Amino acid sequence: MNKKFILYAVLLAFSVAAPFLFPNYQTQLATLWLMIIVALTWDMTGGQMGYNSLGNIFFYGTGMYVCAVITIGLYYDVGEWTNASRTEIFTFSDRQYFTGMVLGILGAGLFCAASAYFIGMLTFGLRGPYFAIGTLGVAIAAGEIVSNIEWLGGGQGVSMPIYNGDFDTFKTLIYFEYAILGVGLFVFLNWLYKTRFGAAINAIRDDEEKAEAMGIHTLRYKLVTWAMSAFFVGAAGAISAFQLIHFEPLETAYQTINLGIFMVVCVLLGGKGTLWGPVIGAIMFQVFKETTWNYFLGWQWVALGALIVIVVVFFQDGLMGWLRLKRPEWFGVKVEQKTSEAGA
Amino acid sequence: MRTTLFSVATLAFGALGSSAIAMDCETITLGAAISLTGKYSTDGVHTQKGYEFAIQKIKDDGGVKIGDKCYNFNVVYYDDESKGDRGATLAERLINQDGVQYMLGPYSSGLTTAIAPVTEKYEIPMVEAEGASRSLFNKGYKNLFAVLSTSEQYLASAITLAAEMAKAEGKDPSEVTVAIAVENDPFSLDVRAGVVDDAARFGMKIVIDEKLPRDLSDMTGILTKVKLVKPDVLIVSGHAKGAATAVRQIGEQGVSVPMIAMTHCESADVVGNFGDFAENLLCSTQWSETLTYEDPIFGTASNYHEEFKAANADYADKTVPYQVAQASAAVYVFKDAFERAGSLDKAALRDAIAATDLMTFYGGIKFAPEGNNIAKPMVLRQIQGGEYKVVAPSAFASDKLVWPRP
């Protein structure tokens, strides 16, 4: 127990120090947190509940747009703001900027949670590959529709207000927003998976019919889980909107074949249905991606495709699964603890 | 030490020509994210070729002279895959990890919109040649300079031309009907906005107003409507890929409209690829090799055209697209500004760029406080007998408009 506490303390200290130790890599580190967040949230439904969504990117994109509408809409007319032919230059004071940022991120999270609840009522009737394809369809359709709404800038996308201060401060700010969200999510999941709720969604994964027969209201559990995961993805999308400053609907916000698939690959790399798997997978993936994008220019997508195939075909259980097989004693400790807890 | 050696070498081998001198110049590193893959790759490659050609020409001319030193440009390129978020990440990498202090623009308004906030925040001067949407110039950016005219001017002159033709026929311009098909991206939407504004000025009616599908591969549905509604003017804008699709399908479906105006004809090489189908199309262009602009490095516009073709075999039997020329002009702006600034300091350089008042083979370059070039008009060319002939504005016109299109 003590050992664990020290490990967590060291990791946390490193997370706080990282942007100052590697100032030139702040953006990549921030992106790493984003990957960790989306991987952890994907695993909530994909790994823990057995519902493999390919459409979680919907909440990322929707989070961006909701955040933009709230932040800009608080002070200006959104349609005016996105109009390319306007000649007036709109500015944000520091106070306006931060008020908009806080409300935008919160609002994006809440909106996405609510939308997950309602979309889930339709999609959770689908199982297995149909669920995956159905959710993917929702994400693609949403991107296409948003890109045709002129009020939201259409295919031009939206430019967010720019922070007035120094750019390095801004980047550090974004890093810590991601980091706080990520740490919060991790602590939350660490707690959640140990509760009765965690046991219930695992039961849904293992056998939904039996879970239902035992009196678990499966649909409600599925909806709440997806809504919780959508809250964090939406908030992460909102932070991304501020980070990127400009985003457009199809390639950035609803980027179904980039981030939408990356999150799944991260989880598979690290190991589905574990708490640390998605985190480790995201780190491995991010390192792989940055290296191939730097050194295999032109071949990066081939390398990525090959990685997906190899991981899926040969290492389906991910790093954590492989470790469990090779070093059962590392996990054995945990198992014993659990049985003793249950015994007491 | 270096200077003395250099001057000795100049004394001794001065007669050997400029390339020997160029060897001794130091390097100024510029950075650029360019679309080498993805939907803008055709135009991205044009842009890169334009940059490289200008760098070579400036090198042959003795490089950039700052004080008593000389410099050559070198560009660090990355492939942005025609994606905005990728472009912004790469701009940061160029600045932070490659230590680039001066940037050349990417291809397309969308990519420039994505990159501009980054260069602005780092106060890195960026001279761009391929982002024309007005949405770039109402954000208050101080470090963004564009050598080209803004996009709403691309096809607005076609509307004026259609009004003149209507009058010549004894009709009222307000009777003219317009059909619009544009890509859903910042550039084409702004082209559309310019056309809509101008059409409203003449009281013309817009009868079809549609977006091209995302992959720009098919517009048969729109063309069927055009056949039914029979507008007087058809406007198409969708970069090189959109132009290629439009010309092919207009030809295949036998669509006949008195006036068809589009962007990016040269960059899609519609004459070489589609021959007769392209006949009598109106094409807007930032630059034409027939114009009478001139500068000391590239010579006249037609001289540039010939030399570029000679240096790049791929372009030997087609018209050099203006995307190439304006990319070269952007590099030239950097050379001129560095020499006037007299230092490598980026703030001094920014001020020097802002004060640019330059005549080039590409046209006049003088920046508004917002960063767009206000010293150069757009021209409209018509494809006549497989050649691009300037037909508007009348001050530059070399040939008469063929109207209506048979």
Next chain:
Amino acid sequence: MDEILFNISLLIDYPIVNLKIIIDGVMIGALFALAAYGLALVWGVMNVKNLAQGDFVIAGGYVALMLSKAGINPLFGVPLAFVVMWGIGWVIYKVIITRVIERDLFTSLLATFGLAIMMAQLMNLMFGSDAQSVNLGYDTLRFADGIIDVPIAKLIGVGMAAVLAIAVVLFMKRSRMGQAIRATAQDARAARVLGIDTEKVYAFTFGLNAAICGAAGAIIVMIWVIQPFYGIGYSVRAFVIVTAAGLGNLPGVIAAGLGFGAAEQYGAHIFGDGYKQAIAVILLLLVLFFRLLQQRRNRQVLK
């Protein structure tokens, strides 16, 4: 909204347009149906959901394109693409697919998605990202004041698609291998007990699927355009059609394919060409939810 009403009014004012939309839709739908039939085959026989379906189509198109660049009549590209893609499909089966057959449902989806990314990018590196096509140089038939135009090349292409479909049906019905495939689809274990080499059947089926897609691609390159990244569009449409028609039902798949082609053209006419991609996925969602409601009536879910 005004535009939508205007577009609908065009359909009513010029009834001939309906005919044009249906002809166009059926012609493109015939090729969607080929790709969908291949998908239904591998889905039904070995429970593999192949997301690289569209990339097989595009790869077949490039085979025909290469042939015509070598100066040979592109019509020969159809059989050649059939053979070449069979080989590629067989290799892909041996390297990847054989290892995912027994795994859970999501595995094949993701593995073939990785394959799709790889294939698209490799084609991009090999052939460039420009949209390309082969011009057969045949005439275009025009009817009704030029509003309906049917290029003869398209007629030939659709005819070849029909011949291919009929050949496949006959093959599945008459030949020993066809019977073995159908037996494996019904119950793989029973088929094994009865002495069918299911591994061979699987490899054959996957090769056949790739070959059908390849032939479809070779037809597409003659009458539309191909580009390395267009594959995903064909994959999505194949999924829509199979989801709507169900597995193991060739006439159903063909009917759904033709109907889907027409529905998509109508959608594009009414809402605008800019919504084309959205229409394809929204049709998918509609089909899914319709089937879901059907199942819910029986207190079941769509698995």
